[in-house]
Amino acid sequence: MDKVMQVSVFSENKPGRIEKITRIFAEEGINILAISITSTNGFGIIKLLVDKFELAHEKLKQNGFTVTLNEVLAIEMRDSPGGLHEVSQILSGKGINIENAYVYVVESRARAFLLVEVKDIEKAKEILSKEDLKFFRPGDFK
Amino acid sequence: MAREDIRTFQLEKLRKLLRRVYDNVPFYRIRCDEAGLDPGNIQGLEDIRKLPFTTSDDLRLNYPYGLLAVSRDEVVRLHTSSGTTGKPKALFFSKGDIERSANLIARCLTMTGTGKGDVLQNMMTYGLFTGALVMHYGAEKVGALVIPAGPGNTDRQIALMQDFETTAFHITPSYALYLASVLQKKGIDPGKDLNLRRAYLGAESYSEETRKKIEYLFGIDVYNSYGLTEMNGPGVAFECTQKNGMHIWEDHFLAEIINPDTGEVLSDGQKGELVITSLRREAMPLIRYRTRDITQMITDVCECGRTHRRISRILGRSDDMFVVKGVNIFPQQIEQVLMGVTGVAQNYQIVLESYDTLIVKVEMSKELFDGNIEHLVKLQSQISEKIRAELIVKPKVELLEPGTLPVSEGKAKRVIDNRTM
Numbered sequence: 001m002d003k004v005m006q007v008s009v010f011s012e013n014k015p016g017r018i019e020k021i022t023r024i025f026a027e028e029g030i031n032i033l034a035i036s037i038t039s040t041n042g043f044g045i046i047k048l049l050v051d052k053f054e055l056a057h058e059k060l061k062q063n064g065f066t067v068t069l070n071e072v073l074a075i076e077m078r079d080s081p082g083g084l085h086e087v088s089q090i091l092s093g094k095g096i097n098i099e100n101a102y103v104y105v106v107e108s109r110a111r112a113f114l115l116v117e118v119k120d121i122e123k124a125k126e127i128l129s130k131e132d133l134k135f136f137r138p139g140d141f142k
Numbered sequence: 143m144a145r146e147d148i149r150t151f152q153l154e155k156l157r158k159l160l161r162r163v164y165d166n167v168p169f170y171r172i173r174c175d176e177a178g179l180d181p182g183n184i185q186g187l188e189d190i191r192k193l194p195f196t197t198s199d200d201l202r203l204n205y206p207y208g209l210l211a212v213s214r215d216e217v218v219r220l221h222t223s224s225g226t227t228g229k230p231k232a233l234f235f236s237k238g239d240i241e242r243s244a245n246l247i248a249r250c251l252t253m254t255g256t257g258k259g260d261v262l263q264n265m266m267t268y269g270l271f272t273g274a275l276v277m278h279y280g281a282e283k284v285g286a287l288v289i290p291a292g293p294g295n296t297d298r299q300i301a302l303m304q305d306f307e308t309t310a311f312h313i314t315p316s317y318a319l320y321l322a323s324v325l326q327k328k329g330i331d332p333g334k335d336l337n338l339r340r341a342y343l344g345a346e347s348y349s350e351e352t353r354k355k356i357e358y359l360f361g362i363d364v365y366n367s368y369g370l371t372e373m374n375g376p377g378v379a380f381e382c383t384q385k386n387g388m389h390i391w392e393d394h395f396l397a398e399i400i401n402p403d404t405g406e407v408l409s410d411g412q413k414g415e416l417v418i419t420s421l422r423r424e425a426m427p428l429i430r431y432r433t434r435d436i437t438q439m440i441t442d443v444c445e446c447g448r449t450h451r452r453i454s455r456i457l458g459r460s461d462d463m464f465v466v467k468g469v470n471i472f473p474q475q476i477e478q479v480l481m482g483v484t485g486v487a488q489n490y491q492i493v494l495e496s497y498d499t500l501i502v503k504v505e506m507s508k509e510l511f512d513g514n515i516e517h518l519v520k521l522q523s524q525i526s527e528k529i530r531a532e533l534i535v536k537p538k539v540e541l542l543e544p545g546t547l548p549v550s551e552g553k554a555k556r557v558i559d560n561r562t563m
Contacts, residue, residue, distance in 0.1 A: 008513030010506055012543055038515050041522060043541050045515045064545050066506055068513045 001125055001135045004074040005053045006115065009046045010066035013039050018046065024063055030056050034115060036102035049074075049104055049115055072115045073124060074136030079105055079112040087114050087133070094127050106140055113140070143449055148392050149187060155421040156396060157184045163427060166211045169204060170429060187396065191407060195400075195417060195430045198223075201231040201372070209426050212236055217425050222270045223371035233272075233371050234425040240279065242422060243374035246391055247280020250380035253389075253446075254340060254365050256310050258285035261337075263302060263311040266345065268292050272375025273345050277312050280377065286310070293317055296324045307337040312367075312376075315348035315356065319488040320549055322359040333361030342367050344376050347435070347456035349474050351481035353385075355488075366455055372431055373420050379453050387440040387452030394422050397453070398430070399439055402460045410439040415460050416453060434460045436472070464492075464557060466500045469535050473556040476502060476537075479528045485510045485521045489547045494559045500537040502529060505544045 011017040018037075025032060034049040050056045053069060060067040077083040084103075091098065100117040113136055118124045143151075160181035163170040174181055177192045200209075207214065218237050222230040235243070256262060262281045266273035268290060281288045289302055293314070299321065302308065313321070318341060325332055332338055338360055343353070344367035357364045368388050369376035378395055379388035390397050396419040399408045408414045416433045436459065440452040458472030465471070473492055480490050480502075487505035495501065504525065506518075522539050530536040548555070 006513075008511075010511050010518070010543060012541075012546070040515065040519060041541075043518065045513060045518075047513070064543075066508050066511045066544055068511050070513045 005069045006072045007048045034104035074113045076134035195432050206232040221272045236425040244279035246377040248283040251284045260286040260309045262286045263289045263308040265313040272371045276375035309339045312342045314345045349478040382446040389450040392450045410441040413438045492557045502537045503540045505542045
């Protein structure tokens, strides 16, 4: 299973933060594959799956952002009715709780990835490696 | 010097002082007459209590020359103390005042180990503010090499420290914290890469936690310095190597602690406002000047053996104190809590929007961010709970991105009061 890293950015809940992040990415030729935003009590965390995560991390840091990289599970699923259900059935069957999740669609109506954050990623990877699941590979960055 | 001798010395100086101001300052002559105090007949130090306090308003009303006790051509230097509103306060020094203020700083520096061979980087503001110049003269007096760096331009400060092997520096606590963060960013370890041994911190009140943090970050000894422009500037009271309260130089200053609301003189050990009479200033001596600084007198004899009494670190300014939900709060109490929390940076701000909400803005620590929002929510409630435990008032805590609060290179503005009466 290849390591898939997401970029997590701390942000106060105020206008202009996403604008600044995306401007940096545009300048650096970094492609955003998927994005998720969670906010509460006046602040939030923006999570991004990008093609060049190390460069993205570095550039955001240089621009003063509070940013970290963390690993997520990227599980392939069909982009058609029932696709997410098949994957989530396996996760729940194995007792793996989803802390946060979002989706990266590779080919519309054909193939997508469920990006999942879990409490203990090593354990989850071990359990899921025995299942009939496909995971993200570097070639899936399109 | 035995306590009795200090008091005898003070009484002798007080008699001369009252004679001098009675003869030369109409403001004080009227006050003595109104109080029925005959400057030729002072029985003891307590007689001074017959006179009313001198306040910063008195200084403003008599601006600029009204309180001079010498003729204008005897005055060789002007300093001002900024007020938040209206006119500044004008303070004058005679040649002798400059000499005596430098001698007092020299005493403070010698006491804490700075002397010939030391390199003192003076990072206070040079100019109308007394902080830098008074220290400068005193440091030259003990034979240190003084670098008049002034505040700000942090890259240059660091280059000066590296090139001239600075051993001691004079700085505000907020700028010291900022300097430490810049050193860290540059990968400079002060303990290994610099020659620093001690720092003198003044101009803002700060907590014991902040002192320990600065000592740790720089790998140095930090000494607390107290002063105010009205009383020469720095060097009114200073910590010895025991770091347990600041010796107030009673051969120059007569100190009282009062209840700031009633004006009643409090006994030693009780918390209140520091009131000082400058016994030996020539150009512009002040009688019972209200400093607005809250402290307490420590009376047991210091282990260093000096008999000058000590004042505790400044607990707050009676001006800085604010009231939320009927509770008296000093910014230092909040600072103390924040310094004990991991996960937040050193900068903070208190915002008051109404009389029942206290907003505390703190910056996230970049290093401890792990992308988990639950951890941040927990941190937020932990801070809020700790402040509530300290103040009784539960604040609204806002987590900010690092670097969003204004960085101060002079005096930090911690409280933003947007309330209207």
